[in-house]
Amino acid sequence: MDNEKKLVEQITPMDVDFAQWYTDIVKKAELIDYSSVRGCMIIRPYAYAMWENIQKDLDKRFKELGHENVYMPMFIPESLLQKEKDHVEGFAPEVAWVTQGGNEELTERLCVRPTSETLFCEHYAKVVQSYKDLPKLYNQWCSVVRWEKTTRPFLRTTEFLWQEGHTIHATKEEAEAETIQMLNVYADHAEQMLAMPVVRGQKTEKEKFAGAEATYTIEALMHDGKALQAGTSHYFGTNFAEAFGIQFSDKDGKLKHVHQTSWGFTTRSIGAIIMVHGDDNGLKMPPRIAPIQVVITPVAQHKEGVLDKARELKERISKIARVKLDDSDKMPGWKFAEYEMKGVPVRLEIGPKDIEKNQVVLVRRDTREKIVVSMDELETKIPALLDDIHNSMLEAAKAVRELKTSVAKTMDEFKDIVENKTGFVKAMWCGDRDCEDKIKEETGATSRCMPFAQENLSDTCVCCGKKAKHMVYWGRAY
Amino acid sequence: MDNEKKLVEQITPMDVDFAQWYTDIVKKAELIDYSSVRGCMIIRPYAYAMWENIQKDLDKRFKELGHENVYMPMFIPESLLQKEKDHVEGFAPEVAWVTQGGNEELTERLCVRPTSETLFCEHYAKVVQSYKDLPKLYNQWCSVVRWEKTTRPFLRTTEFLWQEGHTIHATKEEAEAETIQMLNVYADHAEQMLAMPVVRGQKTEKEKFAGAEATYTIEALMHDGKALQAGTSHYFGTNFAEAFGIQFSDKDGKLKHVHQTSWGFTTRSIGAIIMVHGDDNGLKMPPRIAPIQVVITPVAQHKEGVLDKARELKERISKIARVKLDDSDKMPGWKFAEYEMKGVPVRLEIGPKDIEKNQVVLVRRDTREKIVVSMDELETKIPALLDDIHNSMLEAAKAVRELKTSVAKTMDEFKDIVENKTGFVKAMWCGDRDCEDKIKEETGATSRCMPFAQENLSDTCVCCGKKAKHMVYWGRAY
Structure with missing residues (x-):
């Protein structure tokens, strides 16, 4: 470790x-x-x-x-x-x-x-x-x-x-x-x-x-x-x-x-x-574009039968997912950390005890949850798990975005959000370039877009107080 | 026409x-x-x-x-x-x-x-x-x-x-x-x-x-x-x-x-x-990289049922080959010439009479041969025909190359081949840069390669007459 x-x-x-x-x-x-x-x-x-x-x-x-x-x-x-x-x-x-x-x-x-x-x-x-x-x-x-x-x-x-x-x-x-x-x-x-x-x-x-x-x-x-x-x-x-x-x-x-x-x-x-x-352990790869979707890390791979079984599983899984077998002589803990860093969505652990029980352990990168699965069910469980990880990652990202999307009705609110809460600021805008420039100057936020899904947050521009034309997403940006 | x-x-x-x-x-x-x-x-x-x-x-x-x-x-x-x-x-x-x-x-x-x-x-x-x-x-x-x-x-x-x-x-x-x-x-x-x-x-x-x-x-x-x-x-x-x-x-x-x-x-x-x-009618696409492998050109496409049948065939063929249906209002002769120019390996003609007989006409781009095929057999006949066209094109190209590959044992023979017959010249070489330069100067041909499949055409260099080390392919080149 x-x-x-x-x-x-x-x-x-x-x-x-x-x-x-x-x-x-x-x-x-x-x-x-x-x-x-x-x-x-x-x-x-x-x-x-x-x-x-x-x-x-x-x-x-x-x-x-x-x-x-x-x-x-x-x-x-x-x-x-x-x-x-x-x-x-x-x-x-x-x-x-x-x-x-x-x-x-x-x-x-x-x-x-x-x-x-x-x-x-x-x-x-x-x-x-x-x-x-x-x-x-x-x-x-x-x-x-x-x-x-x-x-x-x-x-x-x-x-x-x-x-x-x-x-x-x-x-x-x-x-x-x-x-x-x-x-x-x-x-x-x-x-x-x-x-x-x-x-x-x-x-x-x-x-x-x-x-x-x-x-x-x-x-x-x-x-x-x-x-x-x-x-x-x-x-x-x-x-x-x-x-x-x-x-x-x-x-x-x-x-x-x-x-x-x-x-x-x-x-x-x-x-x-x-x-x-990503998180503090590294990347989290969205499963559908992950170069490696499943990494097999054998446990006690020097014991008889472990590597043979791992190779057999790799062969089977290669038909349903992008899979890698890491049979290098690195320590298991080192391998775990490496593939967490690389964000591989699913780690498959297999050791002598698992073989005895005809099972494997699947570890999700996104939640670190461990799931024990029968070896007979890999062809259905792995694709379902990859889909589940995709959905969870999308939902988690949506939740973060919701948490970091705020409404500003005054410039003070606007500045406070940008400085302290960060994230998207939803605010009404009159359509004048002067207000857009002023918002950038005072808050550092630029207009990101006038969303197709318009909402009427108020009738007046957050900056000048004149009649509002558009609801705009603002934010500091890359 | x-x-x-x-x-x-x-x-x-x-x-x-x-x-x-x-x-x-x-x-x-x-x-x-x-x-x-x-x-x-x-x-x-x-x-x-x-x-x-x-x-x-x-x-x-x-x-x-x-x-x-x-x-x-x-x-x-x-x-x-x-x-x-x-x-x-x-x-x-x-x-x-x-x-x-x-x-x-x-x-x-x-x-x-x-x-x-x-x-x-x-x-x-x-x-x-x-x-x-x-x-x-x-x-x-x-x-x-x-x-x-x-x-x-x-x-x-x-x-x-x-x-x-x-x-x-x-x-x-x-x-x-x-x-x-x-x-x-x-x-x-x-x-x-x-x-x-x-x-x-x-x-x-x-x-x-x-x-x-x-x-x-x-x-x-x-x-x-x-x-x-x-x-x-x-x-x-x-x-x-x-x-x-x-x-x-x-x-x-x-x-x-x-x-x-x-x-x-x-x-x-x-x-x-x-x-x-290619030939004087245009490109000939090797079937395996042809963007369009089969082009369907309906005959009398204004007649009832022709275009419907053509669309049905396109749908079927799309599962086994890269297919295009040309249902534009250009004259059939114009279409034929266009797809010959573009080198599409197979043209499929279908008209009212063909529909009556449950058949189509397949025309090879490489030999212009016409083959009447039952509509029920397209799934087997078309892939086989594409393979056959590939093999014929490879053989035809080999034959041309054989015809245009000559042995030169003297510089006079060498010059004569390059000037009149063109193509690859096979000739022995001593390995000296001077001879290689001289051959280029006198014939315009450069050494293309010392083939892995060496032959002993003679014991002496075609240029200087000293002991030969390699058989070389020579030729004027792009």
């Missing part, structure tokens, strides 16, 4: 220093390694396997809705980036510039894509002629670069992995429906795969994406009471289509501009998973 | 101008689009779906052999690139340099990765301590950039997609076995998935990878008689380990350097597929 203690002691408790707790987990659970490349991180196998499971689920959802994958160049010539005015203003200050290729000085700088609207637009302008060519529902899996001043693993890095969907449509209605549909895909994925409850809503004018008419978002709440934007979906209207000349001849014979959307989901989600579910 | 003719006439016959034939296909089959980014291409949905099928098969093979996926940064600081002398000499002249981030001038240039040995090495040096940490079997799917002067879609582009495996081992024997194992994975994938026969062998000193002890390759032969390197696997010995200080304490307590490999397979393979299988 000395080893177990040692491993656990190396994590800073989250109440002592949340930021350090987070950093400890990403290192000790072997999710990332720092590199000599400023602001970039190495995604190690355990974290990359999470990302692959996330990708697999999202990609399947996208394709079932008719989307196709493509690959666009990673470079954008400066002149192309500049075609849409708001867009370039939003991104130009934070891009990396390639100025030399081989030994030649480039005549035009190329930026490393921070996002690919401009490239998709240039392509769409060439391949779309008629309403018969619409809609185009494209998606791309890639990495993008934004030159960040301060970085944190997964949450804010110079380079990160994501998918970016870019679609064009004949009508405003279709494009708006697509924007909302994809936001719902993200929300459903977050809840059904990541066990992470999210608030669905629309960003304010101030917080929307550079070049968009409307930005929709899913917002999650972390253990420390800070909000995290976990996915966004944008409606562009014809802004880009006009800048790039993406036109089609419609059924009525008239030449029209397409209506456009884009939507993205990133490796930030891994940071959110850590901060929504 | 006017439309069909028009579509087909737009492809330049390969005998008239092979390069133009290739360019016509990549455009007309909607594989790529050019972009305003110099030397970069847009991989359109149809080609990207090929790549996804290639990825899926390779990734499965890698994982079955114990490899894990990771993600390394896309930037390499100049000082890191310079750590291994041969490596930097090989790559520095052809990389893209980032010199500005946001508004700041960087103090150290970053190159966009042309390959990631240096990043993997830096990471391995940190995470490996003991023989218990070995082997590390890592792989990465990403894009890389090499600043090319002249580019061609898939074959040579400034940016391309690939996977790069990087492994480290405790012993030379293990690392060498890994190098050969992964080359065989590529060869098996090429033959079993792409229907593309390849020659397996070792590169000469002149042609090996920058920094490697030994480079192994699979070489394929294109329709025009030029060779194409379709995958490589490198053994590095301890070259990088020494430069980066990757050491481990072995079982005997001694500190040792790891033995290292890397291996890569790229989107070039799509260019190879086009040039190994």
Whole structure:
């Protein structure tokens, strides 16, 4: 147990220093390694396997809705980036510039894509002629670069992995429906795969994406009471289509501009998973994306028959779950601590006594509950247990969010919540940018979203007292 | 049939101008689009779906052999690139340099990765301590950039997609076995998935990878008689380990350097597929990676019952193959030409008469043979037909390669083959760089590989007449 203690002691408790707790987990659970490349991180196998499971689920959802994958160049010539005015203003200050290729000085700088609207637009302008060519529902899996001043693993890095969907449509209605549909895909994925409850809503004018008419978002709440934007979906209207000349001849014979959307989901989600579910013993992996769902740790594995039985169980369980057998010569206590740190949802213990009784012990990572199960029932009990863990984790996260969601009717209440209770603040807003700015200045909280599920908390803006237009979720955010 | 003719006439016959034939296909089959980014291409949905099928098969093979996926940064600081002398000499002249981030001038240039040995090495040096940490079997799917002067879609582009495996081992024997194992994975994938026969062998000193002890390759032969390197696997010995200080304490307590490999397979393979299988009507997709394996083209689809039956068949076939129903109002002849261009392995025709007879007509893309099949037998006939097409395409490609593989015993024979017959030249070589250089100078052919299957064609070098050491495949190459 000395080893177990040692491993656990190396994590800073989250109440002592949340930021350090987070950093400890990403290192000790072997999710990332720092590199000599400023602001970039190495995604190690355990974290990359999470990302692959996330990708697999999202990609399947996208394709079932008719989307196709493509690959666009990673470079954008400066002149192309500049075609849409708001867009370039939003991104130009934070891009990396390639100025030399081989030994030649480039005549035009190329930026490393921070996002690919401009490239998709240039392509769409060439391949779309008629309403018969619409809609185009494209998606791309890639990495993008934004030159960040301060970085944190997964949450804010110079380079990160994501998918970016870019679609064009004949009508405003279709494009708006697509924007909302994809936001719902993200929300459903977050809840059904990541066990992470999210608030669905629309960003304010101030917080929307550079070049968009409307930005929709899913917002999650972390253990420390800070909000995290976990996915966004944008409606562009014809802004880009006009800048790039993406036109089609419609059924009525008239030449029209397409209506456009884009939507993205990133490796930030891994940071959110850590901060929504983790505890002072380490990660808690949502079972449906856990790289290892069940780890078998034999007890007294040197005794005859124990390892053989463990291998037999591994073979059986591999047909129903992602399973690992740890038959290394590490002490059991050390193994327990390691897989708690890595958040493996179920630990299966098997020793000579269990074999005698034809049973195994299943230990839940989320509640640490131990369950004795007959060896004959593994094929039904394990999938049911994984589902139960998923549901419990989702409910637990919802409960934390409820506890940390408060209503503010005055600025004093607002400040008090942000300072002392933390979490989401629900408050009415008049819709004026001045009030939004003032709230940020006085409390440090930004508007997270105007939720689709509006409530009438009061008739007046929490800031200026004028007539309220929207109920808004506010909070300090990652 | 006017439309069909028009579509087909737009492809330049390969005998008239092979390069133009290739360019016509990549455009007309909607594989790529050019972009305003110099030397970069847009991989359109149809080609990207090929790549996804290639990825899926390779990734499965890698994982079955114990490899894990990771993600390394896309930037390499100049000082890191310079750590291994041969490596930097090989790559520095052809990389893209980032010199500005946001508004700041960087103090150290970053190159966009042309390959990631240096990043993997830096990471391995940190995470490996003991023989218990070995082997590390890592792989990465990403894009890389090499600043090319002249580019061609898939074959040579400034940016391309690939996977790069990087492994480290405790012993030379293990690392060498890994190098050969992964080359065989590529060869098996090429033959079993792409229907593309390849020659397996070792590169000469002149042609090996920058920094490697030994480079192994699979070489394929294109329709025009030029060779194409379709995958490589490198053994590095301890070259990088020494430069980066990757050491481990072995079982005997001694500190040792790891033995290292890397291996890569790229989107070039799509260019190879086009040039190994295509004809003057367009692409021929190898069935096992074809995005669409069966296309249903209804005949007289306005007649009652035809479209209903076509939809019913689509539903059934979707359980055994990747199927598309084209119920657009294009003329049948136009559809035929379009799917020939796109190389869909099987076209299924169904019209009122077929329905009456409870049959469908299956048309093979590779031989244009028509087969009448009972509707009751689709579930067995279609998979069998796809396998048969795969085998026929592989055999046809082998036959072409045999026809275009010649033995040269004198330099005159050598020149004659390269000039007039084209294809692979098998010839003995003394092992001296001077002869290799002279052969290239006089014939334009480079050494493709020293095949594992050596033959003793004669006792003397084709160039200098001294004692021969190796039988070599030579050829002009992409």
